[in-house]
Amino acid sequence: MIMTEEALDVIVVGSCMTDLVSQAPRLPKAGETIHGHKFFIGFGGKGANQCIQAARLGAKTAMVCKVGKDFFGDNYIQNFKDNGVHTDFVGQSSGSATGAASIIVNSAGENAIVIVAGANMLLGSEELQKALPAISHAKVLVCQLEISPQTSLQALRLAQKNGVKTIFNPAPAIPDLDPDFYRVSDVFCCNESEAELLVGSPVANVEEANQAGQELLKRGCGSVIITLGSQGCVVVKTQESISKHVPPTPVMAVDTTGAGDSFIGALAFYMAHYPTMILEEMAHRANQVAGRSVQAAGTQTSYPFRDDLSAELF
Ligand code: ADP
Secondary structure (H helix, E strand, O other), X not given: OOOOOOOOOEEEEOOOEEEEEEEOOOOOOOOOOOOOOEEEEEXXXXXXXXXXXXXXXXXXXXXXXXXXXXXXXXXXXXXXXXXXXXXXXXXXXXXXXOOEEEEEEOOOXXXXXXXXXXXXXXXXXXXXXXXXXXXXXXXXEEEOOOOOHXXXXXXHHHHHHOOOEEEEOOOOOOOOOOOHHHXXXXXXXXXXXXXXXXXXXXXXXXXXXXXXXXXXXXXXXXXXXXXXXXXXEEEEEOOOOOEEEEOOOOOOOOOOOOHHHHHHHHHHHHHXXXXXXOHHHHHHHHHHHHHHHOOOOOOHXXXXXXXXXXXXXO
């Protein structure tokens, strides 16, 4: 086994998606063909985004995921390598295509998106078993919900059993989330709309996020972080009955796509590198990293490297 000789900082079990983005004056109607003015391909998928942000901050990372045996899959593997992410556990299936998101953006910035999860849905127990030596020696494991929820839950359980710290990001949110997800999450980290769906009441400000965080915490996780866009985040911990609001440094946002994934990737890096740091301080630093990502266009293209950031963050 090549890669378990030295323990990993962060292992992500999750999704890879290729974004196919067309910019057009408006969205086409059913049966209509229109001309757009710009096309680009981007690397996305929540799991991969989080892994790449952690790697760019200096974490030793590996991705456990599945792509297709196709051009997009080959390209994605190269993207991981270019970012220093270990790819020993990136499987390629000939049965399904690499996950893809076809995105059309109109001149008002509105979009229409079709996501085909494809090979992401084929990631299962077999792949987890293969990655088990690496999972069990990692410092932090991160999961989301863009793969089969049962695979995510199994990965989190394996990590917990082996004393690996877990971060669970219930995104995209599902209303009937298996309650075991709370019990296997050291840090349960979601945004406002995901929190809203899970608790069933509005989460639109700091006060409501505090209440939602308390409610989620009661379901059995170690700590809860709810991200609040330009308002930063709230942190709720089991040891303390009060929630803490962690505001960000105000910035000029140009594109907030993927900000939540940048935040989680940064959080994973801090949990792995500074295990004794208090969670509020990690959240404060993750705010700075994600705050940097919103100042540039794109998803992974906007994620900062360690050298782009103030030395105080390390
Ligand atoms: P998501 O991308 O899941 O919707 P959020 O919008 O809550 O997530 O953003 C995640 C994090 O990104 C926030 O907690 C904050 O640290 C940072 N962030 C997002 N938008 C802004 C903004 N306009 N100004 C500063 N920081 C931001």
